[in-house]
Amino acid sequence: MNNLSNGENVVVTAVFTLKSKLGSFILSGVLAVIALVMFWGSTTAVAAARGFEAVMGIVFILFAVIVTLVAIIKVKSRSLVVTDKRVIGRYGSLDIDFPLKQINETMADRKLLGYGTVYITTSSGGGYAFTGVVNYAEIRTAINECKEAAERSNAEYIVREAKANTDRQIENANANTEYMVNAITDAIKAGKKED
16 A cells, blocks of 8 residues: 555455355356357257347357456455554445544454455444455454554543643642742741831
8 A cells, every 4th residue: 555644554454355256156157058058049940040049149148248347346446454543445436544533343254155244334324344355354353453552542642641731730830839938938028027
């Protein structure tokens, strides 16, 4: 990732698999078989039907190729990167870029073929489901751990600032007390001189 901010580090990058599109590949196979049957039928059919079956065979082959290409493009165009400051990715045609503090919940579930789906919900109400993730558990864990680390770091910063403010207030109070004691002492001394 070349758009990382200064001091930002990639923790984990999602690995996507084509297994998530198995249904599309099965559909493509069925369409290809239908196309072959159409071509085979066109060689044995009467002359009037041969042209129609051949055209339908070509149409089924085109559908099979389109379904396969769309499935491959969908998988290859996905991305999900977890950094120590945010989650960056591509969800369909939408680029996502969320600071960790905007992520409400991250879940993952495992599918039968060994890949999983990572679910991310954000404070803006958006929900994203990244399917076909091989390292789904690692992604979920990384997001949760980075979010906790950022919250801890933020809490530590708040505590440091509160302590610094308290120390400044104590110093100011001590200075005011010292000023008041000196003023009273000076007033007492001035009163004794008049007697």
